[in-house]
Amino acid sequence: MRKNCLRKGKKHRLASIEASDSIVRHLNGMGFVNGVEFEIISDYNPYIIELKGSRLALSAELLQCFRVG
Amino acid sequence: MKMIALAGNPNAGKTTVFNGLTGTRQHVGNYPGVTVEIKKGVIKKTDFTLVDLPGIYSLTPYSEEERVARNMLWKENPDLIINVVDSSNLERNLYLTLQLMEFGIPVVLNLNMQDLALAKGWKIDTKKLSQTMRLPVVETVGHQNKGFDELINSVKVALGASKRISQTAHFSDSVNRALDILEKKLSKENASGASRWLALKLLEGDQDIEQEIANTEIKQTARELVTDLEKEYNKEIETLLAEQRYKYIEGIFLQCVSSKLSFKKPLSSKIDAIVLNKYAGIPIFLIMMYLVFQLTFTVGEPMMGWVESAFGWLGDLIASFWPEGSESLLKSLLVDGIIGGVGGVLVFLPNILLLFLAISILEDSGYMARAAFIMDRLMNKIGLHGKSFIPMLIGFGCSVPAIMATRTLDNRRDRLVTMLVVPLMSCGARLPIYALIIPAFFPSKWHAPMLWLIYIIGILLAIISAKLMRVTIFKGETVPFMMELPPYHFPSLKGTLIHMWDRGKLYLQKAGTLILGISILLWALSTFPMLSRERIEEYDAQRETIVQSELADSLQAIQLSALDNLQAEESVEYSAAGRLGKFIEPVIAPMGFDWRIGTSLVGAFAAKEVFVSTLGVVYSVGDADEESESLRSKLKKNYDPLIAFCIMLFSLISAPCMATIAVTKRESNSWKWAMFQLIGLTLLAYFITVAVYQIGRLAGL
Numbered sequence: 001m002r003k004n005c006l007r008k009g010k011k012h013r014l015a016s017i018e019a020s021d022s023i024v025r026h027l028n029g030m031g032f033v034n035g036v037e038f039e040i041i042s043d044y045n046p047y048i049i050e051l052k053g054s055r056l057a058l059s060a061e062l063l064q065c066f067r068v069g
Numbered sequence: 070m071k072m073i074a075l076a077g078n079p080n081a082g083k084t085t086v087f088n089g090l091t092g093t094r095q096h097v098g099n100y101p102g103v104t105v106e107i108k109k110g111v112i113k114k115t116d117f118t119l120v121d122l123p124g125i126y127s128l129t130p131y132s133e134e135e136r137v138a139r140n141m142l143w144k145e146n147p148d149l150i151i152n153v154v155d156s157s158n159l160e161r162n163l164y165l166t167l168q169l170m171e172f173g174i175p176v177v178l179n180l181n182m183q184d185l186a187l188a189k190g191w192k193i194d195t196k197k198l199s200q201t202m203r204l205p206v207v208e209t210v211g212h213q214n215k216g217f218d219e220l221i222n223s224v225k226v227a228l229g230a231s232k233r234i235s236q237t238a239h240f241s242d243s244v245n246r247a248l249d250i251l252e253k254k255l256s257k258e259n260a261s262g263a264s265r266w267l268a269l270k271l272l273e274g275d276q277d278i279e280q281e282i283a284n285t286e287i288k289q290t291a292r293e294l295v296t297d298l299e300k301e302y303n304k305e306i307e308t309l310l311a312e313q314r315y316k317y318i319e320g321i322f323l324q325c326v327s328s329k330l331s332f333k334k335p336l337s338s339k340i341d342a343i344v345l346n347k348y349a350g351i352p353i354f355l356i357m358m359y360l361v362f363q364l365t366f367t368v369g370e371p372m373m374g375w376v377e378s379a380f381g382w383l384g385d386l387i388a389s390f391w392p393e394g395s396e397s398l399l400k401s402l403l404v405d406g407i408i409g410g411v412g413g414v415l416v417f418l419p420n421i422l423l424l425f426l427a428i429s430i431l432e433d434s435g436y437m438a439r440a441a442f443i444m445d446r447l448m449n450k451i452g453l454h455g456k457s458f459i460p461m462l463i464g465f466g467c468s469v470p471a472i473m474a475t476r477t478l479d480n481r482r483d484r485l486v487t488m489l490v491v492p493l494m495s496c497g498a499r500l501p502i503y504a505l506i507i508p509a510f511f512p513s514k515w516h517a518p519m520l521w522l523i524y525i526i527g528i529l530l531a532i533i534s535a536k537l538m539r540v541t542i543f544k545g546e547t548v549p550f551m552m553e554l555p556p557y558h559f560p561s562l563k564g565t566l567i568h569m570w571d572r573g574k575l576y577l578q579k580a581g582t583l584i585l586g587i588s589i590l591l592w593a594l595s596t597f598p599m600l601s602r603e604r605i606e607e608y609d610a611q612r613e614t615i616v617q618s619e620l621a622d623s624l625q626a627i628q629l630s631a632l633d634n635l636q637a638e639e640s641v642e643y644s645a646a647g648r649l650g651k652f653i654e655p656v657i658a659p660m661g662f663d664w665r666i667g668t669s670l671v672g673a674f675a676a677k678e679v680f681v682s683t684l685g686v687v688y689s690v691g692d693a694d695e696e697s698e699s700l701r702s703k704l705k706k707n708y709d710p711l712i713a714f715c716i717m718l719f720s721l722i723s724a725p726c727m728a729t730i731a732v733t734k735r736e737s738n739s740w741k742w743a744m745f746q747l748i749g750l751t752l753l754a755y756f757i758t759v760a761v762y763q764i765g766r767l768a769g770l
Contacts, residue, residue: 021274021307022131023549028311029126030551031161034304035312044347046445046550053189054158055341057442059449059550 008043015069019062030056032066071117071228074142076169077153078162079124080435080555082181085211086153087121088564090221107137108571112221117228120147128168129275133481136277142172143263149228151220153179156186156193156208157556159326163318164311170204172266173235177227178206179220184213185556190329198325203236212561235265239317243301244310247272247294254287272298273307337435337556344439354443357436358462361427365420365466372419380412398596406592410675411585415577417469417728422573424463424470429568433560438552445550451532452539454478455550457487461531464494465524468729472736482543486535488733489746492725493531495524498677501695502720505681509701510713519714527721530753591675591727595646600639608636637686646671647687660719660758661712661766670719676726711765715758722754 014036017024031051032038042048045060075090077083091110108121122141123134130136142150150169154162159180169176178198180186186193199206205223209216237248251268259267270278271291282288295306302309344353384404391400431437437456445455456478464471471491478484507519599605615628641647642664650668657667665687672683681695688703704713724730724747734743 016308025127025129025273025307025311026131027551028307029129029131029164030553031164033311033315034308036315042345046442048341048345048442048554052158052160054161054556055337055554057438057445057550057552057554059445062549062551 008040011037011039012066012068013037015067017065018067019065023062023065071149072120072145072147073112073117073224074120074122074147074150074174075153076122076138076142076150076165077124077179077181078126078155078158078165078553080438080553081124081153081155081158081162082211083121083124083153084568085561085564086151086179086181086209086217086220087119088561088567089209089211089214089217091119107141112224113217114221115225117224119151120145125165127165128172129270129273130277139277142169142174147174149224150174150176151179151224152176153181155182156180157182157189157191159186159191159193160315160318160322163321164314166202167239167314167318170202170236171269173233173263175227175230175232176204177220177223178202178204180206180208181211183208183216184210185558189335192327192329194325194327198321201321201324212558212564233262235263235269237265237269240310240313243298244272244313247298250294251287251291254284254290255282258284258287269310273310335556337554340557341439341554344436345442350443354440357431357440358459361424361431361459362462362466364427365424365463365470369420369423372423373416376416376418377412380408380415384408384412401596402589402592406589406596407585410589410592417467418573418577420467421470421473422569424474425569425573426565428459428474429565430560433558433564433568435555435557438554441552442550442554449550451535453486453535454480454483454548457483457535460487460491461494464491464496466497468492468494468496468725469732472729472732475736480548482539482545483548485737485742486538486543488736489538489742489749490531490535492729492746492750493527493534493722495527495721496677496725498726499720501678501681503717504695505684505697505701506704506713506717509704510708510710523717523721526718530722530757534753591646591672593645594649595641595644595672597645598643600636600643604639605636608632634686638688641668641683641686650687659763660755661708661715661762662719663707665707666716670723673720674724674727676728677720680720711762711770714765715762718761719754719758722750722757724748724751724754 014032014034016034017027017032019027031054036051039050040047041050041055046057047060047063049056049058075083075087087108087110090112092113110119110121111117112119120141122138125135125138127135128139128142130139141147150172152166152169154166166176166178180193180195180198183193193208195206195208205227207216207220207223209220237245240248248265248268251271252265255264255267267278267282268291271282271288272295274295279288298309299306304312343349387403387408388400391397428437431440437459440459441455443455444458448455448457457475460471460474460478462471463474468491471494472488475484475487475491478487503520503523507516511519611632612629615625615632618625620628642651647664647668649671650664650666653667654662654664657663657670662670665684668687669680669683673680681697681700684704685697685700688700708716730743730747733746734740737743
């Protein structure tokens with residue numbers, strides 16, 4: 001995901017994560033799986049994401065590995 | 070005796086459940102070879118051992134905690150797992166539940182934080198959930214102490230009917246067919262009953278498991294099956310398995326959870342809007358840290374005084390068993406060596422208890438995750454995690470609690486780097502050295518800037534060292550920042566106090582073992598060899614002459630005190646510590662130091678502030694402190710401002726006190742890192758001080 005694609009208050013659907021296997025597995029464990037919807041709450045690095053009712057903080061560097069549909 | 074493992078995601082309220090199930094019947098230790106803590110307890114009204122596993126997201130390890138948790142389940146084979154789940158985050162938490170079910174050990178699902186789920190407008194049909202997932206489900210509200218009896222009863226029933234069955238029905242037929250093939254092959258070689266789970270891990274490409282499987286034919290079959298599955302579904306295997314798990318969970322969630330639409334913004338979101346605000350976040354964080362600092366050091370100060378007085382009283386009591394003025398080696402060992410040494414370290418116990426009280430409140434309330442979030446941008450620039458800032462800040466008070474505070478860091482590399490640079494934050498014990506030297510050598514208008522300069526040098530060196538370590542000995546992929554921001558809640562008093570006591574107990578145990586040994590060693594170094602009998606008799610004869618003289622009492626007292634100081638100076642000079650000071654004189658001379666400074670530096674290893682009192686002894690001014698004018702004038706006669714600055718610089722950078730080294734050893738679980746800290750910082754101090762002194766001399770200072 002390009003940084004400029006991220007809009008505060010906008011919902012995104014995750015298409016894939018392009019990162020190392022261990023990071024992908026960890027993100028899967030945290031709830032980031034293909035097809036899941038998430039919302040950007042804060043776009044000030046680290047970003048705050050709302051996912052299935054809980055809040056997660058992710059670095060911008062990590063968010064760049066996200067491909068959204 | 071049955072063993073039960075307590076597993077759950079981070080922030081699911083596992084510790085509260087652990088405390089509720091075990092009460093005070095618990096102890097903390099470390100897993101062998103790693104820094105991860107293991108907490109064990111006995112479940113109330115039973116003889117079942119409960120093992121609290123670190124918070125994890127999955128059984129495929131990402132962090133050291135996840136590896137420890139996975140290995141504990143795999144290698145120690147508990148009889149049952151209690152899976153603590155945050156009910157208000159059910160969907161995400163059930164991902165681990167499914168993996169535990171795949172593992173095969175019977176699971177009791179504990180829906181914790183029911184109050185938060187209700188506040189979200191959720192109603193979870195536990196009966197339906199239990200039927201659908203085919204496992205016992207028990208509701209609890211940990212911080213209100215609700216539901217623990219029901220949980221214990223459920224555990225008892227489940228243990229009676231326990232049978233190891235790996236559940237993989239949530240995967241597609243193709244995946245299950247692949248698992249069947251691998252399981253069949255693995256069960257011939259593996260008698261643990263975990264063959265299906267091992268088959269699943271082989272499909273997932275878990276490297277630890279692959280290493281454990283010696284049969285190359287099985288591994289080849291697994292690779293072929295993975296290729297087939299990836300071709301069939303047109304996606305990578307880990308994505309495929311994760312998607313199938315979440316799809317199953319989504320179905321369960323829709324069946325078992327009914328929700329009323331709530332348009333109310335959750336309280337946590339409202340608090341976050343202020344606490345994590347772009348502009349207000351850092352000032353709020355600084356205020357919080359200031360409060361932690363105040364609680365630890367300002368509130369702790371009178372308590373430190375009480376501990377100090379208690380040890381002083383104990384020392385006097387022991388000394389009173391000998392006639393007044395008599396010299397006894399045993400008395401000196403007990404009073405100066407053991408009571409003085411251990412007391413000097415235990416004096417920090419109130420700080421440590423208060424610090425962990427504050428940290429526990431911050432962690433349990435949910436603020437600690439926010440603090441790490443706020444500081445991450447800054448700390449990331451020096452290759453550290455946001456959470457590293459808190460130990461570094463505490464380091465300005467005392468390195469011992471600061472190093473213990475690195476426990477809040479999840480990543481071992483970040484934790485070790487933080488631990489190693491914390492002593493560069495100038496601790497409170499160094500302040501007496503600066504307070505003695507700065508007024509003696511620098512004009513009053515330079516006092517504050519000079520003190521500021523010393524602190525800034527420490528901070529800059531910490532930043533440079535951390536950055537250097539991250540690109541050399543601790544190089545590797547930077548761990549991207551990703552963490553959960555748990556909802557805010559009031560910490561429970563019981564949980565907070567247990568947390569505080571756990572840490573305090575570890576510190577007490579250390580004081581009773583390692584520090585006791587080092588105290589005796591340092592005492593021996595500054596006591597032996599003693600002055601010859603003839604020399605002591607000469608001093609006694611001189612005392613007798615003064616007492617017999619016709620001088621006024623006040624003059625006699627002055628002369629006797631001067632004689633005592635002279636004898637103390639000669640004793641130190643004659644002792645191993647004094648000889649060590651003289652021995653190292655050629656080495657420390659390039660820094661402008663003589664044997665007196667060298668001897669004081671040896672003493673400072675016990676505690677930095679001891680430097681001042683040792684210097685007082687070697688300069689025959691008796692019990693000196695940082696306000697001692699007589700010591701200042703002696704220093705002024707013997708040294709110049711450049712040497713004075715070098716003393717402060719060396720004290721700032723060099724090896725921290727023995728308590729810090731001991732605590733680094735304990736927290737890193739390795740003497741290697743403790744020695745690295747000791748030798749590394751001393752060498753760094755040496756080279757920097759030599760450079761400053763030599764350049765200063767060349768510049769004519």
